[in-house]
Structure formats: C-alpha cells, structure tokens
Amino acid sequence: MFKRSPLVMVPGPTPVARSIQDQLGRETISFNDPRFVKDSQALVNDLRDMWRCDGIAFVVAGSGTMAMEMGISNISSKSDRVLVCSNGHFGDRYIDICSRKGFEMETLKAKWGRSVTVEEIDRKLSEKKFDILVATHVETSTAVELPLRELCNMMREKYPDTLVVIDGVASAGGVEFAMDWGIDIMLTCSQKCFGISPGLGIVWASQRAIEKRQSMPPLTESYVDFEKWIPVMKDTMKYWGTPAVNMVWSLMEAVRIIKEEGLGERYARHRLHAKGMRSALEDLGFKMGAEEGFTCPTLTVVLYPDGFCADDAKFRDTVYDEGAHVAGCLGEFAGKGFRVGHMGNVDAHILVSTVAAIERACMRCGWKIEPGRALGVLQKHLVSGA
Numbered sequence: 059m060f061k062r063s064p065l066v067m068v069p070g071p072t073p074v075a076r077s078i079q080d081q082l083g084r085e086t087i088s089f090n091d092p093r094f095v096k097d098s099q100a101l102v103n104d105l106r107d108m109w110r111c112d113g114i115a116f117v118v119a120g121s122g123t124m125a126m127e128m129g130i131s132n133i134s135s136k137s138d139r140v141l142v143c144s145n146g147h148f149g150d151r152y153i154d155i156c157s158r159k160g161f162e163m164e165t166l167k168a169k170w171g172r173s174v175t176v177e178e179i180d181r182k183l184s185e186k187k188f189d190i191l192v193a194t195h196v197e198t199s200t201a202v203e204l205p206l207r208e209l210c211n212m213m214r215e216k217y218p219d220t221l222v223v224i225d226g227v228a229s230a231g232g233v234e235f236a237m238d239w240g241i242d243i244m245l246t247c248s249q250k251c252f253g254i255s256p257g258l259g260i261v262w263a264s265q266r267a268i269e270k271r272q273s274m275p276p277l278t279e280s281y282v283d284f285e286k287w288i289p290v291m292k293d294t295m296k297y298w299g300t301p302a303v304n305m306v307w308s309l310m311e312a313v314r315i316i317k318e319e320g321l322g323e324r325y326a327r328h329r330l331h332a333k334g335m336r337s338a339l340e341d342l343g344f345k346m347g348a349e350e351g352f353t354c355p356t357l358t359v360v361l362y363p364d365g366f367c368a369d370d371a372k373f374r375d376t377v378y379d380e381g382a383h384v385a386g387c388l389g390e391f392a393g394k395g396f397r398v399g400h401m402g403n404v405d406a407h408i409l410v411s412t413v414a415a416i417e418r419a420c421m422r423c424g425w426k427i428e429p430g431r432a433l434g435v436l437q438k439h440l441v442s443g444a
C-alpha cells in the first residue's frame with residue numbers, strides 16, 4: 059500500500075517546513091563570504107532582540123545538550139554554589155552535567171508529573187546563598203511546565219544576585235519567555251520549537267552573564283567558551299569554529315516564519331493545540347502524565363489506562379504504521395505511555411492526522427473506541443479557538 063513517510067510527532071525533531079528544509083539544499087558558501095556574514099549577523103541580532111536580551115544570542119553547532127553544557131560552563135566556577143531543580147529526565151541530565159563541574163551543588167526534585175514550585179525554590183534559597191539557579195522550562199519527559207514568569211518575579215524581588223539558568227530546549231520559540239524577565243542564560247536547539255533539523259544550539263546570555271564570564275579565569279572547555287564566540291557573534295566575519303552555514307540559513311528561515319506568524323500568535327497557537335490534543339487523548343481514555351495545573355503547551359505525555367489492550371512497543375509501532383511517529387516515555391513513565399510533540403511549525407492538518415492515526419491504532423489494537431469521536435473533540439477546539 060502506498061504510504062507517505064510518517065509525521066514526525068516525537069518531541070524533537072519536529073516537522074520541518076519545506077522552506078526551512080530547502081535552505082539545506084542551497085549551495086554551501088564560505089562562512090566569510092560577505093553574503094553569509096550579512097545573513098548570520100542579522101540572525102544573531104534578531105534572536106537577541108526578539109527575546110529582549112541585553113547580552114548576546116550565541117548560535118553554535120551542536121545539540122541541546124551542548125547548549126546546556128555551554129550555558130552552565132560559562133558562568134560557573136568551583137567557588138559557586140548552585141541549586142539545580144529537576145522535573146524529570148532532562149532536569150536530571152542537567153544535574154549530571156553540573157555534578158561534573160566541581161562546584162557545590164544541591165538539588166530539588168519534583169515528583170514525576172509535577173514541577174518544582176516557586177515556593178519550594180524560595181524556601182531553599184532562603185536557607186543559604188546560592189550563586190546560580192538552574193531549572194527546566196518544559197520538561198520533555200513529563201510535559202510539565204515550570205511557572206517561569208512567577209519564578210523570575212520571585213527571583214528578582216528576593217534573590218536578585220542569583221543568576222538564573224533555564225533549559226528552554228522544549229519551550230523557546232513555542233512558549234512565552236523574555237530575557238528581561240530576569241533570565242541570565244536561556245538555551246534551546248534547532249529541532250524543537252524552531253522546527254529545523256537537528257544540529258544547532260542557541261544560547262541567550264544576559265549582559266550580567268557575559269560579565270560573569272569575563273570576570274572568570276579561562277574555562278577548561280574551549281569550543282563552548284563565550285570568550286571565543288563573543289567576537290564572532292559581534293562580528294560574524296570573525297572565525298572561531300566553522301559555522302554550520304546551511305543550518306544557520308535554516309534558522310534564519312525559521313525566524314522569518316516566527317516573525318510572520320508573530321510571537322504572541324505563536325504562543326497562543328501552541329496553547330490551543332495542546333488543549334485540543336489533551337482533550338482528544340483523554341477522550342480516548344488515556345491519562346495525562348502531567349498533573350492538572352502543570353501541563354505544558356508543546357507536547358503531551360499520556361499514560362495507558364488500566365486494562366489497555368496493547369503493549370507499549372506494539373501500540374507505538376501501530377501508530378507509526380498508521381502514519382504518525384510518537385515517542386516512548388522515559389524514566390518512571392517508561393513503558394507506561396507515549397509522548398506526542400506538537401511544537402514548532404505544526405498546523406491543524408498535522409494534529410488531525412496524528413489523532414486520526416492514534417484512533418486507528420487503538421481500533422487495530424482492540425481498544426473499544428468510537429471512531430472519530432476523539433477527532434471531533436480536537437476539531438471543536440481547533441475551530442472554536444478555545
């Protein structure tokens with residue numbers, strides 16, 4: 059039977075728009091060709107200004123994990139005390155990255171399906187002084203959203219000297235944030251809410267973060283050192299590591315699409331889509347991995363209901379066979395459910411096809427559902443806009 063390639067509905071990579079993909083097919087030119095120098099300079103300036111950063115937006119080849127490492131390495135030294143908050147698998151990854159750095163570290167961990175709260179962070183910071191706070195905006199293993207705005211307000215009011223580092227890999231470009239909320243490091247990568255192929259990391263650093271780096275001795279790392287990249291981001295004619303020319307063009311096109319949609323519209327769309335996806339999957343009988351009040355706008359994590367008729371791998375294989383690639387769960391949720399990404403350049407067609415594929419998989423696996431009902435639930439959200 060003829061079949062199109064399945065929709066990429068894992069939480070990264072996300073569907074890549076044709077015009078973004080086309081940038082990868084362009085003839086590659088040198089990083090110091092004036093045409094590329096001009097493009098990449100405009101891009102880093104755009105990234106800085108759109109997210110109201112008073113410092114620098116770094117665009118560096120690598121994955122999100124590289125951006126996490128770059129973010130913390132440049133503002134921490136052995137004499138710092140760092141509080142790392144984890145809401146799940148990727149928060150734990152930041153704990154692992156930080157635990158190698160030799161500074162004094164403490165952790166706050168949320169129960170799976172919940173976020174560390176602003177009150178808990180406040181309590182911890184009131185006990186002793188921390189130089190740096192690290193947290194995850196959207197935790198991709200549980201689909202939990204950190205109340206970032208509220209956290210930033212609290213930090214500014216009570217702990218203005220503590221630097222704030224946010225893993226925004228599954229949020230930046232899809233969920234509200236601005237550096238002038240009081241964020242010092244925010245980071246993401248190309249294959250999540252920007253909707254590009256994997257390969258680029260983006261790290262926003264506040265002026266305060268840049269100053270901290272400049273007050274520190276040389277890093278043990280070289281590739282990710284801000285000091286090496288600052289001259290390049292200020293003047294893209296300069297060289298440190300060869301920029302991923304075609305990927306940078308892809309990012310430029312992704313930013314053009316974001317501007318065309320409008321940031322506010324884009325954030326509202328992600329929240330609407332998430333609501334529709336959650337309602338549809340709940341209608342099929344699945345349970346949310348994230349508890350009420352914690353659900354995020356960029357992906358949905360669901361757990362199988364009691365008595366669900368298929369095993370995890372078989373069910374996801376069937377969804378794949380029906381035309382949508384969804385992801386398995388991680389950590390405490392592994393084997394108990396699946397994850398659907400709906401971040402980046404996703405529209406109603408993609409969402410409808412995904413829910414339809416999940417419905418067909420349910421039917422094929424013998425789960426008693428009424429065909430089209432969950433789809434109807436999604437459709438109502440998409441049309442009513444609420």
Ligand SMILES: *Cc1c(COP(=O)(O)O)cnc(C)c1O
Pocket residue numbers: 070121122123124148194196197198225226227228247
């Ligand atoms: C995907 C993801 C990462 C890791 O990014 P890679 O590109 O796979 O290295 C880190 N944090 C969060 C929140 C993520 O969603």
